[in-house]
Amino acid sequence: MEERGWRPRWWLFAVFAVVATVHLAGGGWDSTTAVGLPVGFAATLVLVFVRRLPNWVTGEWDSRPWSRSWVRASRNRTIVALPFALLGVVAVLIGLADHPPHGTDVLYAAFVAALAVGLVVVLVVRWGRAVRTLRLLAGPRTALPARFDDGSRETGTVTFPDGARAYFTLHDPPRELIREIEHAATLHVTSAAPGKVLAGQPGGDEFARATLRVARATRTPSRSSLKRRLRLRTVAFAAVVAAGVALEGAAVVLVGGALxxxxxxxxxxxxGATALWRARVARAVRLLAAGPWTSITAATMATDVDGPVSGWVVFPDGLRGRFHIEYCPPDVAAELLRRRRLWVAGAPRPGDVAVGLPEGDTFAIAWLAVTDRRARRLDHPRF
Structure with missing residues (x-):
């Protein structure tokens, strides 16, 4: 199995924010806060960015392949813990009924009640997932022709019974599953359809969670609807900003304190989430508005473009390069395969560009890179 690159533990920042919020809501800014928050933030930085820490400090344990026995044990543990969580919810409700909160105590009571109910919801969801997983593992399996990508033991391609090709991603696959794909070129899954499935040998104990996806050219909207989407998302972004400013101003004027x-x-x-949501469409609009359409020579080794496509291009100044399109529309693919060219919005340049047809309505985002050695002398960036 490939060793995954280490990433900072970003989720610990959320834990620090929750703890700080609870403390500020309870006692406001005092001498304890003035000392505790900087110290806590420094400790959080260490926990987030220091790689080699004991497992009992970070809660990170070596992942193990899933197995039926492990899922069955998880289901049983959830069944045992669920009654105690329900008793906690009942205790909170009884306490609220006997001693109704007033003023700012309502916020604290709501926070405690949300924690109690949230624990029950988490346990119920875990129990439901365990039961569903066991039912899927007890059902039939479908054998799909599969092969790994070069140098990978987690990603590859499969072929559905109807002949459609898809891409799979395995999450913590056991060794038996890896050997089956490498030697028998077969992947047994619980459902031969795009989505999240379970993969493993029939009758075996260990399995892996897998994701099957089919690349579709319809992932990008049409050019005619793009500006309308941008206007709608701009209005939504402005509404969120206005509502946030109004809510924050009302809290400052009417309530004050830590709220x-x-x-x-x-x-x-x-x-921030709304701004990112809008930026996705704004980026495509900006690339399409880069200038008039320019034709460049391009070629690919693929004969049937039904997903990601890569190949070679020749820039107008004669430099050679490469291109990659994650989701290639059919008309762009036909132009590439038949006439060996790509239409680029604006001047072809290394980086992300919009490709399509001047008279068409579909488009795709392509990545161009210069590979010619002469790029050093012509001040082209190397990628």
Whole structure:
């Protein structure tokens, strides 16, 4: 199995934010906060960015392949823990009924009640997933022709019974499953359809969670609807910003205290998420508006473009390069295969560009890179 690259433990920042929010909501800014928050933030930085820490500190344990016995044990543990979680919810409700909260105590009571109910929801979801997993493993399997990508033991391609080709990603696959794909070129799955499935040998104990996906050219919207989408997302972004400013202002004027600081985090998160949502369409609009369509010579070794496509291009100044299109529309693929050319919006340049047909309505985002050695003398960036 490939060794995955280490990543910082970003989720610990969320834990620090929750703890700080609870403390500020309870006691406000005092001497304890002035000392504790900087120290806690420094400790959080260590936990996030220091790679080699004991497992009992970070809670990170070596992942093991899934097995039926492990899922069955997880289901049993959830069944045992669920009654105690329900008793906790009942205790919270009884306490709220006997001693109704007033004023700012309502926020604290709501927070505790949300934690109690959330624990029950998490346990119920885990129990449901375990039961569903065991039912899927007890059902039939479908054998699909499969092969790994070069140098990978987690990603590759499969062929569905109807002949359609798809791409799979295995999550923590056991050794038996890896050997089956390498030697028998077969992947047994619980469902021969795009989506999340379970993969493993029939009758075996270990399995892996897999994702099957079919690349479709319809992932990108049409050029005619792109500006309309951008306007709608711009209006939504402005509405979120206005609502956030109004809510924060009302909290400062009407309530005060620590509540504005508590509301600032979700408001900023909503604004940032909406901005990213809008930026995806704005980027495509900007690439399409780069200039008039320019034709460049291009070729690919693929004979049937039904997913990601890569190949070679020749820039107008004679430099050679490469291109990659993640989702290639049919008309762009036909132009590439038949006439060996790509139409680029604006001047062809290394980086992300929009490709399509001047008279067409579909488009795709392509990546261009210069591979010619003469690029050094002509001040072209190397990729």
């Amino acid at each position: 504005p600081w508590v509301l600032a985090a979700p408001i900023l998160l909503a604004v």
